[in-house]
Structures are given as C-alpha cells and as structure tokens.
Amino acid sequence: MNKLTVVALLLSFVGVFSAFVPQAQDPALQNLKVLPKDMTFQEVREVMKGFNAALGVKCDFCHVPSSADPKKLDFASDENHHKDIARKMIRMTAKINRKYFNDHAKEGNTLTISCATCHNGQKHPKSI
Ligand code: HEC
Numbered sequence: 001m002n003k004l005t006v007v008a009l010l011l012s013f014v015g016v017f018s019a020f021v022p023q024a025q026d027p028a029l030q031n032l033k034v035l036p037k038d039m040t041f042q043e044v045r046e047v048m049k050g051f052n053a054a055l056g057v058k059c060d061f062c063h064v065p066s067s068a069d070p071k072k073l074d075f076a077s078d079e080n081h082h083k084d085i086a087r088k089m090i091r092m093t094a095k096i097n098r099k100y101f102n103d104h105a106k107e108g109n110t111l112t113i114s115c116a117t118c119h120n121g122q123k124h125p126k127s128i
C-alpha cells in the first residue's frame with residue numbers, strides 16, 4: 001500500500017487535508033504495521049481523526065493510557081484490542097478497494113469504500 005492510496009482511501013470522508021508540515025516536537029512513530037512507515041506524525045493524526053469521525057469515538061477507544069502519565073495516551077502500545085481490530089479493518093478496507101474498486105479509481109472517481117461507508121458514525125455498523 002503506498003501513502004497516497006492510504007490517504008485517498010481512508011480520508012475521502014474527512015474532507016480537505018490540512019497542510020502536513022512536520023513539527024520539530026512531533027514524537028517519532030514506533031509501531032506502524034499497516035500504515036506506510038514513511039507517514040509523518042501529522043499525517044497519521046489526520047487518518048486517526050478520520051477513524052474518530054467514522055466510528056463516533058475518541059482516541060481512547062483504541063489507545064490505552066500511558067503508564068508514565070495516565071492523562072496521556074500511549075499511541076504505540078498494542079494493549080487495547082480495538083487497535084488490533086482496527087488494523088484488520090484497515091487491511092480489509094484497502095483490499096475491498098483494490099479488488100473491487102480499482103477500475104473505479106482509475107477513472108478518477110474517488111468515491112471508494114472508507115471506514116465511514118460501513119460505520120457511518122457507529123462503533124458497530126447497524127443493519128436496517
Ligand atoms: C478505531 C481505532 C483507532 C482510533 C479511534 C484511533 N487510533 Fe490511533 N491507531 C490505530 C491503529 C490501528 C494504529 C496502528 C496503525 C498501524 O499499525 O499501521 C494507530 C496508531 C496511532 C499512532 C502511531 C503510534 C506509533 O508510534 O506507532 C498515533 C500517533 C495515533 N494512532 C494517534 C491517534 C490519535 C491522536 C487518535 C485520536 C485523534 C487516534 N489515534 C485514534 C487505531 C486507532
């Protein structure tokens with residue numbers, strides 16, 4: 001998966017991208033297993049804000065509090081099992097797009113599957 005694909009697929013619902021200017025004080029990323037490892041902290045943060053919106057949750061739904069400072073979250077930790085589920089979901093979403101919406105994307109149509117397509121602001125997608 002390249003960076004642009006991820007960005008297009010995951011963020012199509014967030015709207016306009018903010019400018020990704022790396023900040024000197026940004027923490028280094030330690031534990032990316034699915035997202036491209038060359039993503040900057042700011043880019044990852046934008047993707048994460050998209051998850052919040054798509055699922056109707058806050059960051060702590062997938063990230064455990066830091067043991068050093070419980071007021072902060074330990075983003076690199078894998079202790080919250082929702083983070084694991086989310087990794088599978090990222091892979092699944094990318095695969096659906098790659099496998100079934102490839103031609104669609106080639107025609108310049110960016111309306112592909114994102115987290116929000118199924119979740120629509122809910123942790124558990126609802127059926128009608
Ligand atoms: C639906 C679950 C989910 C939510 C909500 C979520 N995250 Fe994440 N976050 C993940 C997953 C999954 C990863 C790991 C991605 C990977 O392995 O490539 C991650 C990784 C990160 C990382 C990289 C940590 C590192 O060092 O590797 C940061 C920073 C981060 N998230 C910040 C946030 C922030 C800030 C929010 C709220 C705005 C947030 N996350 C909300 C699932 C979530």
Ligand code: HEC
Binds near residue numbers: 055083090124
């Ligand atoms: C094709 C539809 C679909 C897409 C796309 C999708 N999900 Fe899901 N997701 C589901 C369904 C259905 C469930 C509920 C499974 C269950 O109840 O066991 C779920 C459950 C989850 C859960 C677990 C919620 C909980 O309460 O434990 C997380 C976290 C999650 N999805 C994150 C994501 C993220 C992040 C994305 C985008 C990268 C995404 N999903 C994209 C269908 C989807």
